[in-house]
Amino acid sequence: MVENRPFAQFMAYLTLALGVVIVAFPVYLAIMASTFDTATIINGNMPLVPGDQAAENYSRTLFYGGMHARQPVGMMMLNSMVMAMGIAVGKILISILSAFAVVYFKFPFRKTAFWIIFITLMLPVEVRIYPTYKIVADLGLLDTYTGLILPLIASATGTLLFRQFFMTIPDELLEASKIDGAGAFRFFKDTLLPLSLTTVAALFVIQFIYGWNQYLWPLLITTKSSMQTIVIGIKMMITTTDALTEWNVAMTTAVLAMLPPVLVVIFMQRLFVKGLVETEK
Amino acid sequence: MAGVTLDTVRKIYAGNVEAVKGVSLGIEDGSFCVLVGPSGCGKSTLLRMIAGLETISGGEVKIGDRVVNQMEPADRDIAMVFQNYALYPHMSVYDNMAYGLKNRKTPKDEIDRRVKEAARILAIESFLARKPRQLSGGQRQRVAMGRAIVRKPQVFLFDEPLSNLDAKLRVQMRVEIKRLQRALGVTSIYVTHDQVEAMTLSDKLVVMSGGQIEQVGSPAEVYRRPETRFVATFIGSPPMNILPGTVEGPGRVSVGGQSIAVTDMREGLTPGSAIEVGLRPEDVQAGGAGASSLSMDIDFVEELGATQLFHGKVAGAEFIVQASTGQLPADTRNLTLAVDPGNVHLFDPQTTKRLGRV
Numbered sequence: 112m113v114e115n116r117p118f119a120q121f122m123a124y125l126t127l128a129l130g131v132v133i134v135a136f137p138v139y140l141a142i143m144a145s146t147f148d149t150a151t152i153i154n155g156n157m158p159l160v161p162g163d164q165a166a167e168n169y170s171r172t173l174f175y176g177g178m179h180a181r182q183p184v185g186m187m188m189l190n191s192m193v194m195a196m197g198i199a200v201g202k203i204l205i206s207i208l209s210a211f212a213v214v215y216f217k218f219p220f221r222k223t224a225f226w227i228i229f230i231t232l233m234l235p236v237e238v239r240i241y242p243t244y245k246i247v248a249d250l251g252l253l254d255t256y257t258g259l260i261l262p263l264i265a266s267a268t269g270t271l272l273f274r275q276f277f278m279t280i281p282d283e284l285l286e287a288s289k290i291d292g293a294g295a296f297r298f299f300k301d302t303l304l305p306l307s308l309t310t311v312a313a314l315f316v317i318q319f320i321y322g323w324n325q326y327l328w329p330l331l332i333t334t335k336s337s338m339q340t341i342v343i344g345i346k347m348m349i350t351t352t353d354a355l356t357e358w359n360v361a362m363t364t365a366v367l368a369m370l371p372p373v374l375v376v377i378f379m380q381r382l383f384v385k386g387l388v389e390t391e392k
Numbered sequence: 393m394a395g396v397t398l399d400t401v402r403k404i405y406a407g408n409v410e411a412v413k414g415v416s417l418g419i420e421d422g423s424f425c426v427l428v429g430p431s432g433c434g435k436s437t438l439l440r441m442i443a444g445l446e447t448i449s450g451g452e453v454k455i456g457d458r459v460v461n462q463m464e465p466a467d468r469d470i471a472m473v474f475q476n477y478a479l480y481p482h483m484s485v486y487d488n489m490a491y492g493l494k495n496r497k498t499p500k501d502e503i504d505r506r507v508k509e510a511a512r513i514l515a516i517e518s519f520l521a522r523k524p525r526q527l528s529g530g531q532r533q534r535v536a537m538g539r540a541i542v543r544k545p546q547v548f549l550f551d552e553p554l555s556n557l558d559a560k561l562r563v564q565m566r567v568e569i570k571r572l573q574r575a576l577g578v579t580s581i582y583v584t585h586d587q588v589e590a591m592t593l594s595d596k597l598v599v600m601s602g603g604q605i606e607q608v609g610s611p612a613e614v615y616r617r618p619e620t621r622f623v624a625t626f627i628g629s630p631p632m633n634i635l636p637g638t639v640e641g642p643g644r645v646s647v648g649g650q651s652i653a654v655t656d657m658r659e660g661l662t663p664g665s666a667i668e669v670g671l672r673p674e675d676v677q678a679g680g681a682g683a684s685s686l687s688m689d690i691d692f693v694e695e696l697g698a699t700q701l702f703h704g705k706v707a708g709a710e711f712i713v714q715a716s717t718g719q720l721p722a723d724t725r726n727l728t729l730a731v732d733p734g735n736v737h738l739f740d741p742q743t744t745k746r747l748g749r750v
Contacts, residue, residue, distance in 0.1 A: 281476060287478040288491075291495055292495035302480055306482055
């Protein structure tokens with residue numbers, strides 16, 4: 112369609128630009144706030160251009176922490192990283208294997224198994240939080256990485272995504288590899304896995320961010336401050352009642368918390384988009 | 393090398409649907425056997441049972457003298473070329489061809505030698521490093537054949553390998569498959585619904601319909617002496633004309649009151665009983681009022697370039713005559729057709745079987 116309506120076009124761009132500003136301004140504000148000292152932020156006249164406290168804020172936050180939390184954010188980031196990676200990798204492993212089973216093997220109650228997996232979509236962590244907590248506590252997994260990761264790695268979304276992808280792979284490919292002497296596992300390793308790489312990447316991005324942003328579950332099962340994740344760290348920095356919030360440290364932590372997901376998205380964006388839209392086999 | 397023997401092979405799907413109804417067939421070592429029939433006739437199912445991709449519900453499949461009913465496809469010593477080629481999209485052409493050998497733990501230098509040799513035979517040496525998606529249809533087809541060749545199997549199985557190609561390429565690849573099979577001398581079983589492919593490729597032509605074999609024979613035999621009305625109308629293009637007639641006496645039948653002589657006619661048929669008279673469009677000659685002739689009303693003419701097809705009616709039934717272009721004026725309204733008694737095929741209207749000399 113060829114159209115030339117400058118006013119309509121201007122309005123469209125204006126709307127879009129407004130949307131970008133609404134989303135981006137708080138982020139910009141957080142980044143700016145991480146470059147000033149507490150006093151500058153508190154007095155309400157924080158300039159919108161970078162200050163000179165960036166190096167000081169970042170090194171103090173990373174290696175020492177705030178006045179109240181007293182935990183170096185570097186360590187929280189490590190905890191979050193272990194949890195997010197564990198969840199993402201674990202989810203991918205479990206869901207690709209269960210999708211493989213559901214699509215390529217004929218066993219009794221195959222459909223039932225698939226529907227049970229499907230139904231778990233309707234049971235997020237929040238709904239089953241008490242029994243899950245009880246089990247994890249009884250297993251002695253409180254304050255461990257295993258306890259943080261394990262209850263979150265079952266993934267119906269991942270299983271569904273892989274199942275849909277596997278169903279688009281022509282049966283002849285399986286038959287050709289049967290004739291080529293490849294058993295089930297070899298077919299999985301040599302053919303299915305390489306073809307699923309983009310789907311794996313897409314799922315990794317989604318699940319890494321999901322894992323990184325977990326709040327309720329780590330809040331429940333971590334009691335030691337050395338096991339805290341960064342999302343909880345931010346929360347602890349701003350809810351102090353009898354003292355000034357160190358806004359510079361909180362904002363620095365927020366910026367640091369944004370960093371890994373942003374990097375994951377930036378570096379995996381191309382694969383991610385391909386994985387979600389790819390139809391060519 | 394080995395022949396393939398099928399003994400009353402059956403395939404029954406869930407719900408008691410019988411796709412293959414007891415097929416027995418012997419395929420000689422080194423021959424090119426084509427299974428042809430309309431879609432749903434069981435030809436692909438039969439091929440997939442030989443390959444081991446479908447379980448065999450009854451009967452026995454032998455490759456050489458081994459019964460392979462319970463064997464995995466990989467252990468049957470066969471190679472298969474699929475309709476959509478089924479190349480591994482993420483592997484290079486070289487790896488596609490080498491994959492089966494790697495799984496068999498063939499030594500690396502042997503794999504390399506075989507892949508290079510197959511690539512040379514198929515003229516795909518310059519594509520070895522490419523991925524399948526960078527190749528054209530014809531090139532992919534070659535790679536699929538290369539993957540079959542490197543394995544040096546006892547039997548090649550082809551499942552409609554040319555149907556994804558355009559018409560011109562199909563003719564070209566058809567010739568190449570034939571040449572390759574001659575050169576390698578490997579027993580081949582080829583499934584197609586295209587009767588031209590079937591005629592040109594086969595040493596042994598197997599016409600199937602409704603899960604059963606209608607006729608087995610050389611292409612010439614099947615064309616010259618079809619055993620059933622189905623075979624008569626399926627093989628040959630345009631299809632054989634079938635006219636309703638009655639028996640007059642030994643060696644004579646009548647079609648709409650016009651009497652024609654027949655060479656190949658069963659003895660002892662009751663005069664006056666109904667019979668079906670088959671005539672190929674290319675076997676009847678326009679003009680000439682001999683002892684056997686039929687009159688035809690023409691509706692329209694189809695131009696094919698070298699030949700013309702005259703569509704019309706004989707004794708109230710649809711009839712097609714093929715004539716060289718220029719032999720008849722295009723505005724011909726009716727014709728007298730001379731019928732050679734040797735070219736008349738007779739079929740039983742009930743059983744549809746041929747009523748030729750025993």
